[in-house]
Amino acid sequence: MKGTVLGDAGLHMAARDNVVTAIDDLEAGTKIPRDGETVELAEAVPFGHKIALVAMEPGDAVVKYGETIGEAVEPIAPGEWVHTHNCESRRGRGDRAASDGEVA
Amino acid sequence: MRTFEGYPRDDGPAGVRNYVAVIPTSVTASPVAAEIADRSAETVRATPHQMGTDPPAATRDQIERTLTGVGSNPNVGGTLVVDLGTEAIDADDIADAVAATGRDAETLSIREAGGTAAAVEEGTELARSLREGISGARREERGASELVFAVECGGSDATSGIAANPAVGAACDRLVRDGGTATFSETPEFIGAEHVLAERCADEDVRERLLDRVERRESTAELMGVDLRGAQPSPGNQEGGLTTIEEKSLGAISKGGTTPVQGIVDYAERLPVGGGLVLMDTPGYDIESVVGKVAGGAQVVAFTTGRGSTTGNPLAPVIKVTGNPKTADRLAANVDVDASDVIDGEPIDAVGERIYETLLAVAGGERTAAERRRLEEFAVNELQPNELAELRGDA
Numbered sequence: 001m002k003g004t005v006l007g008d009a010g011l012h013m014a015a016r017d018n019v020v021t022a023i024d025d026l027e028a029g030t031k032i033p034r035d036g037e038t039v040e041l042a043e044a045v046p047f048g049h050k051i052a053l054v055a056m057e058p059g060d061a062v063v064k065y066g067e068t069i070g071e072a073v074e075p076i077a078p079g080e081w082v083h084t085h086n087c088e089s090r091r092g093r094g095d096r097a098a099s100d101g102e103v104a
Numbered sequence: 105m106r107t108f109e110g111y112p113r114d115d116g117p118a119g120v121r122n123y124v125a126v127i128p129t130s131v132t133a134s135p136v137a138a139e140i141a142d143r144s145a146e147t148v149r150a151t152p153h154q155m156g157t158d159p160p161a162a163t164r165d166q167i168e169r170t171l172t173g174v175g176s177n178p179n180v181g182g183t184l185v186v187d188l189g190t191e192a193i194d195a196d197d198i199a200d201a202v203a204a205t206g207r208d209a210e211t212l213s214i215r216e217a218g219g220t221a222a223a224v225e226e227g228t229e230l231a232r233s234l235r236e237g238i239s240g241a242r243r244e245e246r247g248a249s250e251l252v253f254a255v256e257c258g259g260s261d262a263t264s265g266i267a268a269n270p271a272v273g274a275a276c277d278r279l280v281r282d283g284g285t286a287t288f289s290e291t292p293e294f295i296g297a298e299h300v301l302a303e304r305c306a307d308e309d310v311r312e313r314l315l316d317r318v319e320r321r322e323s324t325a326e327l328m329g330v331d332l333r334g335a336q337p338s339p340g341n342q343e344g345g346l347t348t349i350e351e352k353s354l355g356a357i358s359k360g361g362t363t364p365v366q367g368i369v370d371y372a373e374r375l376p377v378g379g380g381l382v383l384m385d386t387p388g389y390d391i392e393s394v395v396g397k398v399a400g401g402a403q404v405v406a407f408t409t410g411r412g413s414t415t416g417n418p419l420a421p422v423i424k425v426t427g428n429p430k431t432a433d434r435l436a437a438n439v440d441v442d443a444s445d446v447i448d449g450e451p452i453d454a455v456g457e458r459i460y461e462t463l464l465a466v467a468g469g470e471r472t473a474a475e476r477r478r479l480e481e482f483a484v485n486e487l488q489p490n491e492l493a494e495l496r497g498d499a
Contacts, residue, residue: 002270002452011266011447021262021345023447047430048262048345048410062347065265065355067300070348082347089348091296091322 007032010051014066019050019082021064026051032079042079050082062087106282106460108467109243110250110403111181114206117250117377119178120403120467122241123419124234126150126227127171129187129195130157136220137186140227148231149418151482157191162495163487164192170372170484173399175202175209179419181238182208184230186223189215208237243469249283251467252375254402254420255359256288258390260337261344261410265355267427267446267455268408274456275406275463276361276381285379287402288360289386289393291321292336296350297357301383306364314368317385324490336388344411344428359408371485372399391415392485394422404467406459414438415481416474421466424473425459438473440466 003013010020010032020032022045030041034053045051050064056072062082063069074086110118126148128137134152141150151174155167175183175198183202187195199209210230217223255272257264276286294301298318305311337346346352366380375382375397384400386393390413394405398420405422407413412431416422426432429444441462443455466472474480487495 002266005449013266021266046345048428050262050345050347064351067297067350067354069296069351069354083345084342084347087347089296089350091349 006034012053013064016063016066018054018056018063019052022047022049022051039079042077043081045081052076052078052080052082054078106248106278106464107245108248108251108464109469110246110467111178111241112244112246113178113181115176116205117178117252117401117403118244118246119181120251120421120469121179121419122147122181122238123179124148124182124184124231124238125175125177125180125419126184126186126231127175127198128152129167129171129185129191129193129198130155132157132188132191133186133214136214136223136227139224140184140186140231143224143228144231145235148235149480151418153482153484155484155486157188159192160487160492162492166371166487167484168193168198170395170399172198172201173372173374173401174395174419175199176205176207177398177401177419178403180207181241182234184210184212184227184234186212186227187214189213208234210234247283248279248464249378251279251404251463252285252287252377252400252402253279253463254287254394254397254400254405255408256290256390256394256397256405257293257356257359257408258415259409259411259413260341260346260352260355261428262346262355263344263427263444263447264408264410265351265358267452268410268425268443269355269359269427270452271427271443271446271455272359272406272408272425272459273361274453275459276359277363278456278460279463280361280363280380283378285375285377285382286360286363287375287382287384287397287400288357289384289397290356290388290390291317291385292388293349293353293356294318295322295336295353296348297353300354301357301365304363304365306366306380310365310367314365314383317368320494324488340411359406369400371396375400375402377401387485389483389485391481391483394420395482396485404463406463408443412438414474414477414479416472416477416479418480418482421472422474423459423462423466438477440472
């Protein structure tokens with residue numbers, strides 16, 4: 001598999017990624033080791049979903065596959081679930097274009 | 105060079121199946137086409153679809169291109185085109201274009217035959233006669249370079265980008281190395297990953313056309329005030345762990361492998377044989393997208409799915425690959441390749457080799473799960489109003 005499995009729990013696809021993907025249904029409190037430190041899950045995270053490795057502020061890029069996949073829209077603490085409730089796309093935003101009076 | 109056992113064709117690469125295609129020109133003729141195929145031999149397959157009898161000109165062109173391409177696919181030895189008789193699309197035009205590829209092609213008009221019952225009877229005779237004409241064809245050993253391998257994904261989840269797509273991509277790399285063609289499509293799913301694809305384009309011209317197509321699909325959404333987040337990733341994708349279109353796209357493009365992008369063709373446009381990795385500009389709806397590539401000449405399809413999809417195609421075998429261990433278990437009877445071992449540490453390259461071997465075996469006649477269950481969805485992409493406006497120069 002590409003990437004690195006951390007603690008049999010999270011898949012880290014590229015070195016600069018600030019999230020890992022859960023490779024099992026994980027319970028709150030699951031520990032994910034990283035660079036000698038440990039990230040503890042703040043909540044249960046289902047298989048295939050993402051977990052923050054570092055603290056993020058609104059506007060910060062969320063990075064997976066070594067690429068930006070969107071931005072944080074809420075403050076996110078290490079060990080929190082990262083999904084549509086706190087991370088949004090930067091692309092295909094017809095809603096933003098319309099509200100800004102722009103049409104690309 | 106790897107090989108497969110295929111049916112030689114006069115006009116190009118070998119077929120992996122030897123079907124008679126019964127192709128309706130409209131939704132009206134579709135039930136008659138389906139009934140004819142049902143009453144004929146197992147190797148007679150219909151392509152019923154949803155398109156109307158009098159579509160706008162640009163839509164008509166795209167339907168004609170699609171139906172002609174399907175009738176000329178290497179897996180088809182003979183074609184029967186069925187119309188009601190009032191369609192803007194002329195069955196004779198399609199039959200003539202198919203016949204120009206060296207295949208026997210017949211037409212049937214429901215009105216001229218005297219109604220649906222009479223048409224089914226006459227059509228069944230025609231289909232059986234076409235079937236007899238190609239029944240002497242025998243498989244011969246052919247080089248893998250004759251294969252055009254289409255890759256599609258549907259029902260994606262986080263395992264698609266991690267396991268199934270890169271594993272199928274590794275199979276694409278093997279086929280391209282052996283001189284064949286691999287193709288994937290769904291332009292809306294390039295959004296957010298187009299910079300990665302653009303870097304891999306063989307030349308500046310391909311790069312510009314690729315970026316132009318992505319821009320067009322994205323600006324369409326913006327012009328309509330549509331937030332792509334509602335549709336991409338879909339609610340199902342989101343449940344599977346995909347958060348943004350960028351994330352979905354970065355996972356999706358890995359299904360084409362790692363070789364240079366040699367070109368990008370229109371929906372249902374003929375794909376080159378021996379062409380390396382070539383993209384097709386299609387919408388994201390997977391059934392229409394698969395049909396576009398089969399119309400472009402693809403003989404075999406690999407379909408990756410995380411959450412589970414059972415779909416097939418009437419004329420091209422569809423190999424189902426999943427990287428999700430739960431889906432591999434739950435839909436075991438519909439899955440051909442379980443790539444979920446990647447999650448447990450099996451190297452992607454080893455799974456890629458398994459998929460390539462499956463591709464060659466299926467090309468040689470081994471039936472896929474979708475074929476065994478006769479799952480044969482077919483739909484032609486209908487141009488949307490904004491696309492028609494753009495083609496007229498109004499946009």
